[in-house]
Each structure stands twice: as structure tokens, then as C-alpha cells.
Amino acid sequence: xxxxxxxxxxxxxxxxxxxxxxxxxxxxxxxxxxxxxxxxxxxxxxxxxxxxxxxxxxxxxxxxxxxxxxxxxxxxxxxxxxxxxxxxxxxxxxxxxxxxxxxxxxxxxxxxxxxxxxxxxxxxxxxxxxxxxxxxxxxxxxxxxxxxxxxxxxxxxxxxxxxxxxxxx
Numbered sequence: 395x396x397x398x399x400x401x402x403x404x405x406x407x408x409x410x411x412x413x414x415x416x417x418x419x420x421x422x423x424x425x426x427x428x429x430x431x432x433x434x435x436x437x438x439x440x441x442x443x444x445x446x447x448x449x450x451x452x453x454x455x456x457x458x459x460x461x462x463x464x465x466x467x468x469x470x471x472x473x474x475x476x477x478x479x480x481x482x483x484x485x486x487x488x489x490x491x492x493x494x495x496x497x498x499x500x501x502x503x504x505x506x507x508x509x510x511x512x513x514x515x516x517x518x519x520x521x522x523x524x525x526x527x528x529x530x531x532x533x534x535x536x537x538x539x540x541x542x543x544x545x546x547x548x549x550x551x552x553x554x555x556x557x558x559x560x561x562x563x
Contacts, residue, residue: 408458409455412450412455415450419451422443422444423440425440442513442515442516442518449523449524449526450523450526453529457530457533457537460534461533461537471487478549481549485545485546485549492539495531496535498527499528499532502524502528505527506524509521
């Protein structure tokens with residue numbers, strides 16, 4: 395029997411939720427392709443479900459990738475720096491990401507609030523599609539704050555960030 399690891403689920407909830415959305419997207423597209431070419435009809439709502447699932451997948455995946463330090467970012471600078479200089483580059487990078495994420499979160503929140511469109515087939519407000527954007531930037535902001543705290547503690551010599559490989563001076 396498959397055991398559910400609650401800690402892993404909590405630590406990676408955005409990736410699991412994104413996985414659910416990509417599964418919904420793929421299944422919807424497969425069903426629609428089958429009905430179009432084999433049964434000669436299409437579900438008018440299939441494209442909307444696929445787009446909604448895909449948008450949620452993209453933004454949840456971006457938040458998860460940032461959380462697990464899997465985005466490209468300033469990887470080149472991190473590879474050529476060591477010790478305190480590397481910690482300083484990480485601090486500046488995380489500060490920049492935090493500022494941009496907060497700005498994007500606030501702008502996308504305003505965009506969602508002002509969104510008046512509804513989907514053609516399902517008559518769903520685009521707010522349900524677009525709310526993925528401020529939510530993901532909110533998560534990225536939170537993860538950037540966590541990274542900033544680790545960076546500051548590391549620069550102060552009080553703590554080592556266990557998630558980032560440490561360089562020897």
C-alpha cells in the first residue's frame with residue numbers, strides 16, 4: 395500500500411498541487427483529441443480547462459522551483475564565488491527577487507481584482523485563472539524572506555544554510 399509522507403507533502407505542496415493541475419490538463423487534452431479524431435466531436439469546455447490547469451501548473455512550478463533553488467538566477471556568479479562573497483551574492487540575489495516578487499504580487503493582485511472577463515464555454519471568471527499569479531508571487535516572496543534570513547545569519551557567522559552547498563574558504 396502507498397504510504398503518504400505528510401512532511402514531504404507539506405514541504406512540496408506547491409509541486410504536488412501543480413502535478414494535479416498538469417494531470418488535469420493532460421487528461422483533458424487527451425480526451426479532447428480522442429473525441430475530435432475518433433468520435434468526430436469536441437467538448438467546448440476542454441480548452442478552457444486545459445488552459446486553467448496549465449496556468450496554475452506554470453505558476454505553482456515557478457514557486458516550487460524558487461523554493462528548491464532550481465531557477466537559473468545568478469548561478470554563474472555563485473559558481474565563481476566562494477565563502478563570504480558567495481553569501482553576499484546570494485543575499486543580493488534574494489533581495490532582488492524579493493523586491494520583484496512583491497511588486498509582481500501587488501500588480502497581479504490589482505489585475506485579478508479588476509478582472510471582469512469570464513470564459514466563453516464554462517462562464518468561469520478569469521479571476522480563478524489569474525489568482526494563480528499573485529499566489530505564486532506571494533509564495534516566492536515568502537521563500538525569498540526565508541532565504542534572506544539564512545543569508546544574513548550565514549554572513550554573520552551564526553548559522554549555515556543546510557540547503558545550499560557550502561564552499562570552503
